[in-house]
Amino acid sequence: xxxxxxxxxxxxxxxxxxxxxxxxxxxxxxxxxxxxxxxxxxxxxxxxxxxxxxxxxxxxxxxxxxxxxxxxxxxxxxxxxxxxxxxxxxxxxxxxxxxxxxxxxxxxxxxxxxxxxxxxxxxxxxxxxxxxxxxxxxxxxxxxxxxxxxxxxxxxxxxxx
Amino acid sequence: xxxxxxxxxxxxxxxxxxxxxxxxxxxxxxxxxxxxxxxxxxxxxxxxxxxxxxxxxxxxxxxxxxxxxxxxxxxxxxxxxxxxxxxxxxxxxxxxxxxxxxxxxxxxxxxxxxxxxxxxxxxxxxxxxxxxxxxxxxxxxxxxxxxxxxxxxxxxxxxxxxxxxxxxxxxxxxxxxxxxxxxxxxxxxxxxxxxxxxxxxx
Numbered sequence: 001x002x003x004x005x006x007x008x009x010x011x012x013x014x015x016x017x018x019x020x021x022x023x024x025x026x027x028x029x030x031x032x033x034x035x036x037x038x039x040x041x042x043x044x045x046x047x048x049x050x051x052x053x054x055x056x057x058x059x060x061x062x063x064x065x066x067x068x069x070x071x072x073x074x075x076x077x078x079x080x081x082x083x084x085x086x087x088x089x090x091x092x093x094x095x096x097x098x099x100x101x102x103x104x105x106x107x108x109x110x111x112x113x114x115x116x117x118x119x120x121x122x123x124x125x126x127x128x129x130x131x132x133x134x135x136x137x138x139x140x141x142x143x144x145x146x147x148x149x150x151x152x153x154x155x156x157x158x159x160x161x
Numbered sequence: 162x163x164x165x166x167x168x169x170x171x172x173x174x175x176x177x178x179x180x181x182x183x184x185x186x187x188x189x190x191x192x193x194x195x196x197x198x199x200x201x202x203x204x205x206x207x208x209x210x211x212x213x214x215x216x217x218x219x220x221x222x223x224x225x226x227x228x229x230x231x232x233x234x235x236x237x238x239x240x241x242x243x244x245x246x247x248x249x250x251x252x253x254x255x256x257x258x259x260x261x262x263x264x265x266x267x268x269x270x271x272x273x274x275x276x277x278x279x280x281x282x283x284x285x286x287x288x289x290x291x292x293x294x295x296x297x298x299x300x301x302x303x304x305x306x307x308x309x310x311x312x313x314x315x316x317x318x319x320x321x322x323x324x325x326x327x328x329x330x331x332x333x334x335x336x337x338x339x340x341x342x343x344x345x346x347x348x349x350x351x352x353x354x355x356x357x358x359x360x361x362x363x
Binding site: 115 | 314
């Protein structure tokens with residue numbers, strides 16, 4: 001299985017649906033720059049195109065983010081991963097998992113898909129080097145069967161990139 | 162005052178009664194033609210009791226079932242003859258009642274309090290930034306929470322609080338096994354505790 005496989009999950013609650021409708025409208029009115037949401041009729045999974053910011057290591061490169069929403073979004077964080085090929089970055093694993101605190105421990109319902117996207121782009125832009133995390137192979141091996149990054153116990157030790 | 166063509170304190174009494182909602186007040190004036198206000202002198206004791214209870218606005222006539230609102234100037238006049246401090250308290254509570262009554266004006270929730278109040282123009286469901294720097298939700302006074310509704314934000318902060326409480330309880334009441342690192346609670350007995358994985362500790 002690849003990281004794009006659907007996580008086993010329940011349908012969105014009514015609150016989650018309403019909230020996502022609101023976010024979708026907000027996105028259409030005021031899309032974050034550098035991102036393109038490929039709108040489908042699936043409200044529970046958004047696929048978003050990311051353009052590397054000009055003047056950074058990722059300029060002129062395009063990647064895809066896949067955002068899956070849990071039943072009780074936004075009381076629970078969305079699952080956000082890069083679809084292959086994931087950008088080479090010290091906090092992005094080759095299976096697309098992203099080591100970023102706001103996607104896990106520091107999530108709050110005041111955040112939105114849009115604000116998460118901006119944080120990810122800022123994380124990409126601040127990288128001085130294109131390389132995989134030091135423990136990439138070990139981590140990816142442990143994530144067999146399309147395990148969600150939300151099940152990982154992340155350790156956020158680097159606040160520079 | 163000019164708009165209402167009334168004396169300042171009459172206008173204030175009416176505005177307080179209608180919670181500073183000009184539209185409602187105008188509607189009433191158009192309907193009734195004029196406001197009916199009356200007060201009788203010699204009621205100092207009644208006013209003193211009411212002000213000490215923390216009332217300033219809408220002090221009513223003490224006659225049974227009479228809903229007339231006492232004239233603010235007369236109250237101040239009578240009370241100040243007896244107790245100047247109390248008259249000052251009357252004015253202070255009256256001023257503060259403007260903020261408490263008017264749903265478009267609220268105190269900034271900063272701690273320590275910056276003593277600012279914020280007045281919003283159109284929508285009370287919005288996020289504002291006080292000149293002291295604090296950004297907050299005008300509706301629920303919590304920190305700004307954008308698309309998240311006030312009730313959901315309250316639920317979330319409660320959840321975070323509960324989780325911290327649980328984490329604190331675990332730190333205080335349990336020890337991790339030195340081998341398997343599972344948390345162990347000792348709810349009685351001696352200090353010889355053996356984890357199911359083997360080691361004796363505590």
